Amino acid sequence: MTWSDRIRVLERGWLSSNNIVFLDEDGGVSVVDTGYVTHLDETIRLIDQAREGRPLRRIVNTHIHSDHAGGNAGLKALHGCEVWIPPGESELVDLWDEDRLSYRRTSQLCPRFSYDKLIHPDDVLRLGGEDWRVLPAAGHDHAMVMLWCERLGTLLSADALWQKGFGVIFPELAGMPGFAQQKATLDLIGQLQPRRVIPGHGAPFTDVAAALQAAHSRIDWLMEEPRRNSDNALKVLMAFKLLEARRLTLADLTAMVRTSIEGNAAMQVYYPHDPEAMAAFMAEQLVKAGAATREGDAVVAVA
Ligand SMILES: [Zn+2]
Structure with missing residues (x-):
């Protein structure tokens, strides 16, 4: 197995998602997820360090929660880069419908951004000189996707799988199904058998089986008593x-x-x-x- 020197994981915290920077073969740079808006200056600085003078050409979002897309507008204004998002909420982004986007009901901030391209499940993106397949990852968010590189055995799992747990199952709070979708997403990850997971939050990890096992127990525990998901969300x-x-x-x-x-x-x-x-x-x-x-x-x- 070779691990790519064209991928730089900027590990952030919980307010900002990780930013995964790819040095592309065309000489440009792509970044997956852009953090929370109040951390924008830090995000710009860290990406500048990682790109080493190469131009930032595109932002790819796993989903558009405020902690993953909060830097989109600022980075796009600064670099003139494109923004690629999954299709599920693109109409709401077009309208910037804050009531139906997550920002208002979570009391979170996300500056308005526009997108240039939709990435659909099963699309293959060329990032850091590798092929990354877009995979559906509903559960935490109905429109979320993950990125999978078969050759590197590496999964960008967004908020579907962290080393300890996964994101709040937001659809269930709004009265939509989410638990079964999260289980299916975990099953899909299990089938891929990744050797390395780069999560949306926290450090990359290789003990994927243990993380999956813990995540399966957690989703079962939430399903047993759905109020636990609400309590946790709050x-x-x-x-x-x-x-x-x-x-x-x-x-x-x-x-x-x-x-x-x-x-x-x-x-x-x-x-x-x-x-x-x-x-x-x-x-x-x-x-x-x-x-x-x-x-x-x-x-x-x-x-
Ligand atoms: Zn999220």
Whole structure:
């Protein structure tokens, strides 16, 4: 097995997805996913380092959540590069329909961008001098895709498989199926038998069987009691916002809980009353988890 020196994984954190930079054979550069908008300066700097003077020609998005597409607009304005996205939400992007895109109901930011090309499941993209097949990866997001390079045995798994777990199953929150799709995506990954996974968040890993096993147990656990997915989503959304804002008052948290409930049918079932009490509970959870400390009626992110 040879591992490509034309791929550079810029490992970020949880607010920003990883950026995977490909040195293409035409002398240009492609980047898969562009991070969250508040990290744009850092994203530009890291990509500049990785591209070593080559021109950035294209952005490829695995999906258009704010932490994967937040740098699209800024990078496109700076480099004049193309943006390629999966087809599932392209009409919403055309209209920039924030109510139906995920940004409003997650209380997250994503500057408006336009795209130049759609990548469909089964398309083969030439990235870093290798063929990468676009594979469907519904579950976390109905329109998400993964990229698979058979020759390198390498999978860009986006938020379908991390070393520990996977992304929130968002469709289920809106009353759409997602659990079965996530199981099918995990099965597909199992069939590919990747030797290396480059996830959307966290370091690349090679113990794929262990990660898959853990992910299978997790999806079964969520399916057993779907409320767990909602509880987890709320926790993840609050933790994400805390990373972005660093400090959130109880009023901020209450507004977020309210927005989440309004935008997600499942949450209306689970949390019908009292967003303020829910917000207070979430604040307590953030402190308990060691993510935040209390300051009066606010929680502040632990540095
Ligand atoms: Zn995502």
